Amino acid sequence: MNNLKLKLRDIQRDQAGLYSCVASNIVGDGESDPLVLHVKYVPVCSSTLDQVLGAAKEDQVELVCRVDASPDRVTFRWYFRTPEQLVALDPKLSTAQDRSSVLNYRVVKDDDYGEVLCFAANDLGEQSVPCSFSVVPTREPDAPENCTLTNQTTDTLVVQCRPGYDGGLKQRFILEVFESVESAESVESYGDSEGDSRGVVTNVTVGEVPVFAVDDLQPGTSYFLVVYALNDQGASRRRHLHSFTLPTVPDHRTRLYPTHIFPITPILGVLIGVVGGLVVVAVVVVVVMKLRGESRRAKVLNQGPAGLKLPVPRPTTLQQHVKEAGGANSGPDLILCRPESSYEDVEDIPHKLKHANIYQSLPYNTNLPPSNTNSECCGCCDC
Incomplete structure (x- = not known):
């Protein structure tokens, strides 16, 4: 870009088209009217691939030559290549319209098989690389390649393949679905011709693109698939695939409660x-x-013996001294007697037991000084 000009150098034919410029300021953008750039070039083939066509003897095939050119007013010339030279074909055998030409080519003898060339020309000149066609004897097509399963559901299968060489004729593709390998092998041993449907669950035939969609199959079932191509000369070799449909599962989409590992039945x-x-x-x-x-x-x-209620003895001076000296865990127990010699004042005691001595077990403190003979003790106890 230079000032208000755009300069294009080394122009190629793909640069043809509409050009416009855009100017911008703080208010917005403004765009100019488009300008059409026409790029002129000599004709070139629309397809860079060599086309292969098959023909039997006494057959006539159509060869279609399409080119891109500017200007698009184009003329065509057809040639047959021999090992020594290019032989011009009769212009009456071809017709031209716009940027394409159709040649009706007939094979009479074996020497008619070979390469046919198409040259196109416009006001700028003739194309340097012609469009090429190979006419070969027809035969059965090659088997489809790279067949894969692209989708599997409970009742459908989708198989996609890449087409092989068509044998020089228009071909179609067939997919056969068998319920077992044995049934497929029996059909193959019978012959490769189309129409033998022994043991075939279903079959699908398609045209130029070998993509097959099979439906109405049984859920959770294994199948044996056979894929092959077919033209007027015969069938190709067969491609084998093993496939299966998915098993059906309960539809839990309407359930509002979580699933359990062990279902809880009413009895459970x-x-x-x-x-x-x-x-x-x-x-x-x-x-x-x-x-x-x-x-x-x-x-x-x-309660005491025989359900008697025992009175709570009043602590004596020695009991208090023992409790203060060491507590219940200081040493062995001592058998102390009640200071009173009788229990006549206690209720619910039989008359014969009122003058008996009732004893209480108290802990013995080894840290006490030797007791005096003046200690309170009954005559029946050893102090």
Whole structure:
């Protein structure tokens, strides 16, 4: 770009088209009207690939030559290449329209098989690289290649392949679905001709592109697939694939509750309720029995022999001294007697026991000084 000019150098034909410029300021953008750039060039083939066509003897094939050119007013010339030279073909055998020409080529003898060339020219000149066609004897097509399963559901299969050489003729593609390998092998042993449907679950025929969609299959089933191509000269070799459909699963999309590993049936729910009730009853029984046992033990401790209520003895001076000196864990127990010689004032004691001595066990403190003979003691005890 230089000032308000755009300079293009080494122009190629793909640079032809519409050009416009855009100016911008703080208010916005403004765009100019488009200018058309026409790039002129000599004709070139629309397809850079060599076309292969098959023909049997006495057959006539159509060779279509398409070119791109500017200007698009184009003329065509056809040649047959021999090992020595290019032989011009009769212009009456071809027709031209716009930027294409069609040649009706007939094969009469073996020497007519070979390479046919198409040259196009416009006002700038003739194309330097012609469009090429190879006319070969027809034969059966090559088998499809790279066949793969692209989609598998519970009842559908999709198989996609790449086409092989068509044998010089228009071909079509067939997919056969067998329920077992044995049934497919029996068909192949019978012959490679189309129409033998023994053991075939279904078959699909397509045109130029070998992509097959098979439906209405059984869920969770294995299948044996056979793919091949077919033209007027015969069938190709067969490609084999093993496939299967997915098993059906329950539809849980409408469920509002989470799934469980083990489904809870009504019977299982009743059993769980019964077991839970028994566990609660057992716990209650154990707690009640434990409470009753503790109450009975406390009542026995508060009663003497034969259910007699024992009075709580009043602590003596020696008992207080022992408690202050060391407590219950200071040494062996001492058998001390009640200072009073009788229990006539105690209720619920039989008359014969009122003058008996009742003893109480107190801990012995080894740190006490030797007791005097003046210690309070009954005549029946050794102090």
